Amino acid sequence: MSTILITGANGNLGRPVVERLLKEHYKIISISGKKGNRVVPSHERLENLTLDLMDEKKSSAFANSLIKREPGLKAAVLLVGGFAPGSMQDTDQSLIEKMIQLNFYTAFNLVKPLLARFSERVAGGRFVLIGARPPLKPAEGKNLVAYTLSKTLIFQLADIINAEGKGKDISATVVVPSVIDTQINRKAMPDADHTAWVPPEKIAEAIAFILSDAGSMLRDTIIRMYNRS
Numbered sequence: 001m002s003t004i005l006i007t008g009a010n011g012n013l014g015r016p017v018v019e020r021l022l023k024e025h026y027k028i029i030s031i032s033g034k035k036g037n038r039v040v041p042s043h044e045r046l047e048n049l050t051l052d053l054m055d056e057k058k059s060s061a062f063a064n065s066l067i068k069r070e071p072g073l074k075a076a077v078l079l080v081g082g083f084a085p086g087s088m089q090d091t092d093q094s095l096i097e098k099m100i101q102l103n104f105y106t107a108f109n110l111v112k113p114l115l116a117r118f119s120e121r122v123a124g125g126r127f128v129l130i131g132a133r134p135p136l137k138p139a140e141g142k143n144l145v146a147y148t149l150s151k152t153l154i155f156q157l158a159d160i161i162n163a164e165g166k167g168k169d170i171s172a173t174v175v176v177p178s179v180i181d182t183q184i185n186r187k188a189m190p191d192a193d194h195t196a197w198v199p200p201e202k203i204a205e206a207i208a209f210i211l212s213d214a215g216s217m218l219r220d221t222i223i224r225m226y227n228r229s
């Protein structure tokens with residue numbers, strides 16, 4: 001049985017992704033943040049852990065022990081991230097650093113040790129990363145400067161993984177939602193057309209495809225899930 005690592009499992013996107021990938025009969029190791037894993041469903045094929053992924057040493061130790069005890073680890077689905085508004089004039093170094101910690105280091109701290117282990121084995125491994133649209137349409141980032149800069153690094157990280165993985169069974173795919181249809185976004189934007197947003201279950205579906213046999217053929221992939229927004 002293949003194992004999938006999912007971070008941000010207790011988040012608005014994480015929960016449907018955990019549920020969807022359980023249906024694919026994977027074993028799931030899920031990581032929740034400091035609010036804990038109470039909202040993640042319990043299941044015989046699901047192991048819920050709590051870990052601060054901004055902590056480089058703990059993340060690295062976790063990844064190294066995981067690959068030893070889970071030789072069937074097939075992929076890491078790295079969903080942790082967060083948002084902060086702010087134009088250039090509203091943005092300072094500490095906000096940029098905060099966004100980079102949340103959106104980049106939480107992925108990098110696992111990618112680094114896992115990529116090393118995936119590179120040593122024939123089976124390779126897959127990464128699924130979550131980007132955002134402003135890095136691809138920079139004009140959209142003018143009021144989201146720190147967020148945009150931090151998410152830009154996710155695309156660069158995927159490019160580096162794909163360059164390292166060339167000719168091997170190692171790949172990174174970036175999924176790029178426009179606005180995810182979550183309760184938080186509905187509350188923040190009550191007058192928006194919610195039907196134009198992307199249901200998290202559809203993103204979970206796309207991730208299931210990326211991890212499928214057909215999905216293993218994908219290379220250098222960016223999946224733009226914008227719906228009508």
Ligand SMILES: NC(=O)c1ccc[n+]([C@@H]2O[C@H](COP(=O)([O-])OP(=O)(O)OC[C@H]3O[C@@H](n4cnc5c(N)ncnc54)[C@H](OP(=O)(O)O)[C@@H]3O)[C@@H](O)[C@H]2O)c1
Nearest residue numbers: 008010011012013033034035036052053080081082179180
């Ligand atoms: N929502 C949108 O419209 C939208 C649009 C484009 C892209 N995205 C991206 O999609 C992804 C998921 O978004 P979402 O709406 O599901 O976010 P969310 O509900 O805020 O979930 C984020 C998750 O990350 C966890 N987390 C935060 N800091 C952590 C840390 N240091 N260590 C371990 N876990 C940590 C949180 O756990 P705790 O709460 O317990 O700390 C939570 O489970 C993010 O990367 C986001 O940037 C979202």
